[in-house]
Amino acid sequence: MTHERKTTRLPDSSPAIHRCRDCRQVLEKAHRHGVNITIPYDFEKCEETGRIDNFAKAAGLMDGAHQGIYYNDSDVFKVVQGAAYALQISPNTELETYLDKLIDKFAAAQEADGYLYTARSIDGDEVDERCGPERWSNLAVNHEL
Numbered sequence: 001m002t003h004e005r006k007t008t009r010l011p012d013s014s015p016a017i018h019r020c021r022d023c024r025q026v027l028e029k030a031h032r033h034g035v036n037i038t039i040p041y042d043f044e045k046c047e048e049t050g051r052i053d054n055f056a057k058a059a060g061l062m063d064g065a066h067q068g069i070y071y072n073d074s075d076v077f078k079v080v081q082g083a084a085y086a087l088q089i090s091p092n093t094e095l096e097t098y099l100d101k102l103i104d105k106f107a108a109a110q111e112a113d114g115y116l117y118t119a120r121s122i123d124g125d126e127v128d129e130r131c132g133p134e135r136w137s138n139l140a141v142n143h144e145l
Contacts, residue, residue, distance in 0.1 A: 031086060031090040034082070035095060043098065050067025051068060054119075059109040076102075080102065109121065117131075
């Protein structure tokens with residue numbers, strides 16, 4: 001099914017059309033800033049706080065205990081989601097390459113059945129009690145995939 005969007009054409013002299021062009025420029029600038037500054041900064045913070053390392057640990061690429069609170073994975077996923085949306089509008093090869101490598105870590109960290117939750121995968125015997133005694137047992141607060 002195709003949806004046609006009805007638009008009302010404003011005369012080129014209309015103040016509304018000029019405001020629309022200004023808004024477009026502001027949004028384009030905000031998207032560029034997000035892709036080039038904000039999103040890389042967010043990933044830097046995810047690295048500094050051990051969130052990214054948790055995936056490497058779950059994948060067996062590095063040793064160590066889970067870092068941070070049990071729901072840290074979701075913070076990384078939120079930044080990845082924002083990056084994916086932003087890259088549709090403002091391409092950035094460096095960010096795309098970073099995402100590809102990060103997604104490879106996600107895939108490596110998944111268990112054989114596709115389960116991904118680094119707090120449980122890294123420290124299964126030491127998992128925070130708020131995670132519940134087994135997979136999927138506390139979905140009200142967990143962020144398991």
